[in-house]
Amino acid sequence: xxxxLWLRPILVCSALLVCSQLASxxxxxxxxxxxxxxxxxxxxxxxxxxxQASFKPRQDKAEALQKEIAALSQQLQASNGKLSAxxxxxxxxxxxxxxxxLQRLTDDLQADATNYRNDVLQxxxxxxxxxxxxxxxDKGIDMVLDASTTLYFKPTVDLTAEATAAYDKAYPAK
Numbered sequence: 001x002x003x004x005l006w007l008r009p010i011l012v013c014s015a016l017l018v019c020s021q022l023a024s025x026x027x028x029x030x031x032x033x034x035x036x037x038x039x040x041x042x043x044x045x046x047x048x049x050x051x052q053a054s055f056k057p058r059q060d061k062a063e064a065l066q067k068e069i070a071a072l073s074q075q076l077q078a079s080n081g082k083l084s085a086x087x088x089x090x091x092x093x094x095x096x097x098x099x100x101x102l103q104r105l106t107d108d109l110q111a112d113a114t115n116y117r118n119d120v121l122q123x124x125x126x127x128x129x130x131x132x133x134x135x136x137x138d139k140g141i142d143m144v145l146d147a148s149t150t151l152y153f154k155p156t157v158d159l160t161a162e163a164t165a166a167y168d169k170a171y172p173a174k
Contacts, residue, residue: 028140030159032132033147037163038124042173047120051113058109065102069095131167135159 072095
């Protein structure tokens, strides 16, 4: 995300430079919503479903730990003054241990999910870039801009749906 924010001004400046150089010649320009084109592709949808299924057991384990922690906390509150000091200390220790286990589990789950997502998006972005270049060559388009950096464009120059269809054709979800 930070990289994208940093690259956006450079891309806009580069696009303006290219536009100024091509101003004397009639340049064909197209627009694509790269994020939408990627996320609408069958491959990304399949990868998302696989990721959800892959991480589901660990998410279930985290939810079970949360319930156990809540039960221990409720048990401590319900037995206010009824338990011995050592029993209360034991319940507190169990709760702290489970809380620590939950934190580790959620941290690992978050890191693994982020790595998985970044890997899939990187590979898919590289493939989509090749698809966009091929579409531009086939249509005689001189420049393709991302819709996120464009203030206005006519819908007739939008290649998003076409790029997604070409991507799905070139890289069908298996």
